Amino acid sequence: MTLERLTATFRLDRSRSAASQVYDHLREMIVTLALEPGTSLSRTQVAEALELSPMPVRDALSRLEKEGLVEIFPQHLTRVCAIDLDSARQAHVLRLSVELEIVHGLANAGDPATARLLQAAVIKQRACLEADDLGGFILFDQEFHKTMYEAAQLMTIWHMIRGASGNLDRLRRLHVPLNGKAQAVLEEHTGIAQAIAAGDAAGAQAWLRRHLSGTLTELDSLRARYPDFILPMADFTGRAGG
Template sequence: MNESNFNLQSQAYKQIIGKILRNEYIPGQKISQKSIEKDLQLGRTPVREALLRLRRDGLIYTIPQSGTFVTKIDLDAAINARFIRENLERKIVYEAANTEDNLLLSQARDAIALQEKYAANGEYNKFFEADEEFHKTFYLTTNHAQVWDWLQTVNTQFNRFRWLRLAISELPWNTLIEQHKEILDAVENHEPERADAAVARHLHLMFEEEMTVLTSFPEYFDNLPE
């Protein structure tokens, strides 16, 4: 595969997975290669290769004589991904709070400011992106960018859950913002134990809000509790 084809395949993959994450392609929806080609304005080969990769990732599946479908959100996988991220990120922020050179933390402050702006405007897609930038800052601060990149490969189901959480108006966005402020304040003031506890509370929020999300979108999930 030449570099041009590889770049087009990567572009197709990123765009499709982004649409799955943002529920533009909703869990359980039937999709077709032709409709995606038209949607993305890309050719058959890069889209086909991207779909093969997404099938390997478990984000789409094919039923013979029926078609290709977006997988539902695997709740067990989302819970396990949250467990991995919580335990890693607690160590990351603990390390960040013990780091003297915190020049990169200005990016975390900027991300919070953007979240406040997007919350006021109801722009949950941009709010989510700013949320990701906030958390990524601590991995960059501690020279663990590769860990962040690795997390993205296991975080897909958890992130799909998080996206739905933002779509539910009765779950306050300000809770997330205030928790971010607490984490950043603890890191900037070199209080690792407080930073650790703040991250644990923040990432444990999934359990506290789980039933609200599941009740609102039961058709989007596999492995629902009985």
């Protein structure tokens, strides 16, 4: 592990729990693949690098272990896990079920302000794509979906789904740069926003189903390209994604 990479963007906010901040920081690095599967994390070294006591680091790593993002070996080290396809599939099913209901409700509600916010997120995404800013593109992808949850007043569910989606998000991070995926995301987001603006609930759901059908359909090519990143799962039959 490169400690310089770990500490480069970490700034402790004394008004917040240190453990929560370490968790957020490490989780972001894992989900964005800045910490790749197989990376070793020494609790002592992480604590020293972040200039913290070991306790908040231990608590943060424990939370990440519960999410299936790291594996802790007592008295030894912690290792970033490979991507768990079953976890990704279950997060997808949860997300699809909820968001189909959300877009249906938003389209029937006919709130033009929500449609404008969604379209604004698409514009930001397009600018990031043109600037070759993958991180920004994914950030505004999340903004697009978060806007839907906010409009539906379902932010508790948003946070629950985000907490369960670490493995799915890592798969999507691998997929977005490939095979025109980013351009497809823009088209699908535009379709969802336009259908909501037009009050077309069925159309919004159709665009959403198309949008959430991409990543795991490319699983074979992702495995071939990143064989060390994805856990083998011979019985996997899901065809889903985002």
